[in-house]
Amino acid sequence: MRPATGEQYELDFGDLSATIVQVGAGIRSLRFAESDLTEPYPVGEQPPSACGIVLVPWPNRVADGRWELGGEARQLDLTEPAKRNAIHGLLRRRPYELVDRSDSMVTQAATVYPEPGYPFLLDTTVTHELHTEGLQVTHTISNAGESAAPVAVGAHPYLRIADVPAEQLTVTVAARTRFETDDRSNVTGEAPVAGTPYDLSAGRRVSELELDTGFADLPDGPVEHVLAADDGRRVVLWADEAFRYVQVFTHRSFATKPGGVALAIEPMTAPANALNSGRGLRWLEPGETWSVSWGVRPEGFGGEAYLASWG
Known part of the structure; x- marks a missing residue:
């Protein structure tokens, strides 16, 4: 059977293994020994609910697919037609x-070619690498056009800890504000999370949450978001200082988990609707290149044996 996501690149490093796909440069699986660290999906299927894919040149949503460039309206294809x-x-x-x-x-490469809704030419690469700290993902964007281009980067991993139901896990996100949204998931405002059910800074049980929520006002410098099991195992999603935003999604209709929850923690360099708000956008000048990194680190999956496997 020919894979629905093109070439399948199998990576190995000690007890770590991953399958990276050609379409969307996505993560189809990431494992430590026999433990899944991300939600896998079958080779014959497309990524369910954007599972593991790269989000370039913007993450999340642009309301109505409309934005303005130099006073001129631009219309993007509506790739979320229901909303x-x-x-x-x-x-x-x-x-x-x-x-x-x-x-x-x-390392894989793809070009963003100019189109009416986004009239810029970008050369992009994505490198997935397994090493002693887990998986590192590095995105590079170069402006190959003749005018400055607005860009942002995101990723859409669904994290897990082996066969522990997501509802029994605890998620920690050190964000001080969240984005309020309407019934089309578009941003309408921003509010502090302190004292509200959206405060994940001290950890919250996933079973208590119903989120498709963007968060901002993260601590300065590199950030870490954590999914933890009661037995001490943790999956840490880290991101460099460019990733000042994160989306947390408790997905209750994920295609490969009927009746269960799949938890997405999506690092983003800009929030939803950034092409309109300008928030978090990086304007690349012609010939300029920008690189950012994030990754997934397992902790507590075997103690000394875990560390020794990379010795």
């Missing part, structure tokens, strides 16, 4: 080209 939004950028269903490959690393 009349443009969602998750322009590369989520496009095949990438192989650039470099080793047992533990793969």
Whole structure:
């Protein structure tokens, strides 16, 4: 059977393994020994609910797919038709080209070509690498056009800890504000989380949460978001200082988990509707290149044996 997501790149490093796919440069699986660290999906299927994909040149939503550039209205394709939004950028269903490959690393490239809604030319690469700290993902964007281009980067991993139901896990996100949204998931305002059910800074049981929520006002410098089991195992999603926003999604209709919850923790360099608000956008000048990184680190999956496997 031919994979629905193109080439499948199998990576290995000690007890870590991953499957990275060609379409959307997504993560189809990430494991430590026999424990899944992200939600896997079958080789014959498309990524359910954007599972593991790269979000470029913007993450999340653009309301009505409309924004203005130099006073001129721009219209993006409505890729979330039920809510009349443009969602998750322009590369989520496009095949990438192989650039470099080793047992533990793969680099893929894709070009964003100009179109009426986004008239810019970008060369992009994504490197997935397994090493002693887990999985590291590095995104590079170069402006190959003749005018400054607004860009942002996101990713859409669904985290898990082996076979522990997500409802029994605790999620910690050190954010001080959240974005309020309307019934189309578009931003209408921003509010502090302190003293509200949206405060995840001290950890909240996933069973208590009903979220498809963007968060902001993260601590300065690199950030860490944590999913933890009661037995001490943790999956840490870390991101460098460019990722000042994060979306947390408790998905109760994830295609491969009927009746259960899949939890997405989505690092983003800009929030929803950034093409309109300008918040978090990076304007790349012609010829300029920008690189950002995030990753997934397992902790407590075997103690000394875990560390020794990389010795």
